[in-house]
Amino acid sequence: MTLFVWxxxxxxxxxxxxxxxxxxxxxxxxxxxxxxxxKSRIMLVAPxxxxxxxxxxxxxxxxxxxxxxxxxQDSGWYSHELIQRIxxxxxxxxxxxxxxxxxVQHGIDTQEVIVAxxxxxxxxxxxxxxxxxxxxxxxxxxxxNASQIVLGYLTQVVQNFNTEILTYQGVDLSDPIDIQYRSFxxxxxxxxxxxVPSLVAILSMLLALTVTGLSVSRERENGTFDQLLxxxxxxxxxxxxxxxxxxxxSIGESTLLMTLAIFFFEIPFVGSLLLLYASMIVFLxxxxxxxxxxxxxxxxxxxxxxxxxxxxxxxxxxxGYATPIENMPTWLQPFTNLIPIKHFFIIIxxxxxxxxxxxxxxxxxxxxxxxxxFTLPLAGWMFKKRLE
Numbered sequence: 502m503t504l505f506v507w508x509x510x511x512x513x514x515x516x517x518x519x520x521x522x523x524x525x526x527x528x529x530x531x532x533x534x535x536x537x538x539x540k541s542r543i544m545l546v547a548p549x550x551x552x553x554x555x556x557x558x559x560x561x562x563x564x565x566x567x568x569x570x571x572x573x574q575d576s577g578w579y580s581h582e583l584i585q586r587i588x589x590x591x592x593x594x595x596x597x598x599x600x601x602x603x604x605v606q607h608g609i610d611t612q613e614v615i616v617a618x619x620x621x622x623x624x625x626x627x628x629x630x631x632x633x634x635x636x637x638x639x640x641x642x643x644x645x646n647a648s649q650i651v652l653g654y655l656t657q658v659v660q661n662f663n664t665e666i667l668t669y670q671g672v673d674l675s676d677p678i679d680i681q682y683r684s685f686x687x688x689x690x691x692x693x694x695x696x697v698p699s700l701v702a703i704l705s706m707l708l709a710l711t712v713t714g715l716s717v718s719r720e721r722e723n724g725t726f727d728q729l730l731x732x733x734x735x736x737x738x739x740x741x742x743x744x745x746x747x748x749x750x751s752i753g754e755s756t757l758l759m760t761l762a763i764f765f766f767e768i769p770f771v772g773s774l775l776l777l778y779a780s781m782i783v784f785l786x787x788x789x790x791x792x793x794x795x796x797x798x799x800x801x802x803x804x805x806x807x808x809x810x811x812x813x814x815x816x817x818x819x820x821g822y823a824t825p826i827e828n829m830p831t832w833l834q835p836f837t838n839l840i841p842i843k844h845f846f847i848i849i850x851x852x853x854x855x856x857x858x859x860x861x862x863x864x865x866x867x868x869x870x871x872x873x874x875f876t877l878p879l880a881g882w883m884f885k886k887r888l889e
Contacts, residue, residue, distance in 0.1 A: 577625020
């Protein structure tokens with residue numbers, strides 16, 4: 502019995518060893534296949550190093566370099582001292598003086614500032630007399646997460662000031678300065694108002710990029726690319742034939758997502774649907790140009806997927822979706838203007854939540870159009886070059 506068990510164990514061990522030898526050979530084969538391909542080797546090694554250097558500065562959950570507006574109707578010492586303390590905070594780098602409420606509204610509307618504070622005309626008199634004075638804080642609700650963090654910064658400054666006032670005056674009062682805040686375009690600072698419109702843009706981008714990124718490489722891998730070359734179609738006609746379906750699918754998917762956003766998530770839509778679709782078409786043109794460029798330089802679908810990943814990772818981190826662009830180093834911020842979805846985020850949230858006028862939509866659409874005018878000819882040039 503003992504000999505039978507021993508022989509069974511030896512047989513199982515030998516079988517496992519044979520299986521491991523086969524699997525090991527396959528592992529070595531796959532590793533060598535990737536490593537021997539010069540393009541795959543470069544894409545596996547170089548992009549992560551570049552992304553580590555650049556994105557380590559971009560990916561931060563802090564909110565810094567905050568632009569703040571001040572509308573001070575009070576000329577007393579207390580309001581002046583509180584403003585100086587806010588200016589002295591390391592988080593607030595730009596403080597703008599507003600003369601009336603209309604300038605406050607315009608500053609937040611154009612995203613010149615993310616937050617504004619307003620002092621009533623008897624603010625210092627009330628605090629000096631041992632009474633509670635109101636301080637109004639107005640937030641940009643389109644940046645709900647960042648706005649709440651900024652509100653926390655201001656609340657901490659005010660609370661420290663309150664403690665010093667109580668100690669100095671010796672009055673029996675809970676809060677000499679009472680904070681009252683309101684949020685433009687998102688009264689309840691609901692984070693879903695920021696997330697859902699942004700996801701519509703992200704998912705439409707991913708779909709367009711994936712469809713076009715795999716189109717040409719899939720033809721090569723399946724062996725049908727040569728059939729296209731011997732057809733009467735010109736190279737530009739082939740590109741248009743690859744581009745239009747991706748546009749149609751992405752617009753259809755975006756329409757479905759927007760319908761869910763409005764009726765299921767109850768996100769208010771107060772802007773122009775025509776302006777949104779017009780800007781979306783321009784945005785998708787810029788994305789399919791990138792996708793076709795990736796597909797043109799890729800010999801296999803694996804390379805296309807790697808190229809798509811290399812593009813998506815810095816795009817998401819530099820677009821302002823994960824972290825505010827204002828937090829990034831000054832030298833890095835100009836590069837975010839080359840990210841198409843950064844501009845489209847502003848458009849889609851502006852049209853959804855605040856009825857962005859056509860002039861502002863155009864101001865954020867023309868940079869996307871310039872990117873499209875660069876990516877589409879580049880994709881066509883690379884496609885034609887690979888044919889030669």
